[in-house]
Amino acid sequence: MAFPTVRVFESYAATASEAFDAVMLLGDFSRPVPDDFSEFVAQAKQLDQRVGQQALLIPADVAGGRLILAPTGSLSCDYADVRFISDAAGTAARIAQQAGATSVLVVLFGIPSEERYNQAEAVAYWGICQALYEPLEAREFHGEGKLETLTTVGMIGALDEDWFQAVEAGKRVARDLAGTEPERMAPKRFAEYCQQAFAHTPVKVTVIDDLQQLQHEYPLFMAVARASVGVERHHPCVVRLEYKAPAAEQTLLLAGKGVVYDTGGADVKTGGHMAGMSRDKGGAAGVAGFVKTVAEMRPKTLSVVAELGLVRNSIGADAFVSDEIVTGHSGVRVRIGNTDAEGRLVLADLLSHLRVAASNYPRPQLFSVATLTGHAALAKGPYTALVPNGPARANLVAEQLWEAGEQYGDPAEISWLRREDFDMVRPRTKADDTLSSNTGPSATTKRGHQFPMAFLMIAAGLDKHGQDSEQPLPYVHVDIAGSGVEGGDWQHGKPTATPVTCFAGRYLQR
Template structure:
């Protein structure tokens, strides 16, 4: 599980001569670092593209290669740190194609703006994102053969452990999200997790006994029912636990891990099934965050996660709309559409976590999922945060929003409203809650907010609001718009959202 090793360098003049290229990231309309100003000015006399697009020029720097990586303006109201990640990523491709294996990354011109407090770190992660190759490609062709940049130097006052820990987590998230449905079928997803957390303080428990799953995760097993005819597709729950030595708070995650989503009996048609191997992006993101936890080993933060790893198959045993299924919480759920399967999986996971929350200090619950097309339509490339009352009262969504802005993993907040709860209210006394309507979420008003209302009721969290004796902060995180680059769920590179956001909010001092 290699990725470019990072070396923190105090300054360009203090760097060693092993580097074979320099990547210079910043706004070229502003003052350039003195070490490179003459080289850039001479290059601009011959090529007006310098400073306007990423290019390689020959210069008296390490390796004779100076790669100009302009961000464009960084001072406008709408500029953000992702511009540095994008520029570094574009330059990384040029460095790799030029044959460099050890570039030095230099970021300039951001010191005076609080938005760019993690500029160098975000640029390094952007470089790694650009250079990442899929797990299947690495296994077939060899990591060293296709991921040829081995080391990256980063100039700045940085924490080497922090940079490495976050990138390790992001790599786990990309691997789990992006890998095809047979290579990452539920048992192999669990195996990957066991290997990723071997020899770390994170305990991995795989619940794969079918009878136990039927008993303890009935909604999850309804989704997985049609997959039971194929043993290699059998569902499981992967539980990850990190116990801090002096815990003051506990983060509890439910991750949606649908390794392939056919839509079930409400079959996806018109080409919309392609890319549904990425419907496990929520569980992947949670596992990635847990990998960063394993590397950072925080003293005061417990983290507990349950990942529901299931294939939503089609067949004679498939669950169908109109069924009423009693959840782990005891709530009777009427199925509105079998293609709204992820919220069923999450509901059982959240119910388990809710029932355990009293055993931990200051529990905070999160569900993370590629849940709705509406989130992608409404929020574009941003993770949607939908908090309950206790989370809102404690400022939890704002904390995540602020971290996402600084660490280059941005979010937007959506509020839970009474209309959302009315939408999922039962129509008869035969059931307690409706899982969904039977239309597209993207065409449904409040299509990414009402699922949070369903989760609240189906998981029993409606008994832990601000009006209860035991309120539990809960935030639903929909990454349907942020989980892959460019919104291309079939071919886009997994983004590893929301690993960096949560790491920035809870792990970095």
């Protein structure tokens, strides 16, 4: 798994004997430029008014003769955040690669001494890696060495290079799993990728693929899978990832939606809305990516258990349909409102398993991660939506994730669960216990990304573990439908690997 290696130096002078072939000067060019580069920048400004306004490569007496100017713009205004640094680094990295550089030294300057920029160097490195990432299928066809030619990134400061690379390793796993086309990443091939990614690590990988076992233990999940079982290569599976800390004090239990292709099922997607639905596995991908970072960091006090539901929501004579009543793992009877609201069915069974297991672990916190609703993308734009339950709200779980996202360049916004959300999914007859969804698109439904959280709580049995219960379980639903790909382009946009960095920053930073 190739991505640029980080090398850390105490100072710019300490890099003199190193074989870098370009220098990236990254920062706010309205502030003083470091003395080592000020003359080059001043000379360039006399010839080109774009200097300091946009990314440029200028000749200079530095490593490789290439000085790449990467302006962030002002970092002091109220709305500025650390992503300005990530964006500037990514743009400059593409220039470096196109110029033929293979080893770039990054020099940051003019970064305000504010909490929101505490992780500026890390975010710059991850921005470079994001910009230069190439899809798995492309790497397998052309070869990684031909496509990803930048091999080394030098950074200056008291930095933890192992931390930088551990997070990037997780982000790369998440991008690969989320962005790869539906046959290359069909359920069992997704599982095979996980087995390879976690080989020789402390993470235990279990693949549940026996159809009878799945039908018995994951009945809502198997309702979604029903039309796919006639095609062997599309058979569903559940991947369980377990990391046991040697002195565990806290446990994260994560459910990831891994719908490898979402046709909408019997409520088929029309009008071109099916394109890009191979990325509907982004939640499972993000969870697997976070666990990869856990495997690299090997925390001593944090255990992690994840279940990934990998399934294809296919169209066929045996497809599940609206009005069916399916009893989930929790024993809750679910009336199907719309088969294109399949992700919450997948998550409900996974969460129910994690709920049962939670009592075996110290200080459990539960999460579901999914590209769940178009409403989240509409309401939150490019931001992840966090929806906490009562115990999570009491323990500030979402707020702490929000803070980590701000510092590490993986931002989120918090939405609150309300009584109207539970009313939306209430049973209408004595024949069922909850309704999975309304019949319209989430993007045109009031509270379209909040009410699915109410369903998840009921269908997974988590409504019995609220703040007023004997066993409160903090639970946050994480909807990445707006943040999972760059530019909101689900067919062509590059996967962002969210929420790997946010979770890593909150739970793994030393």
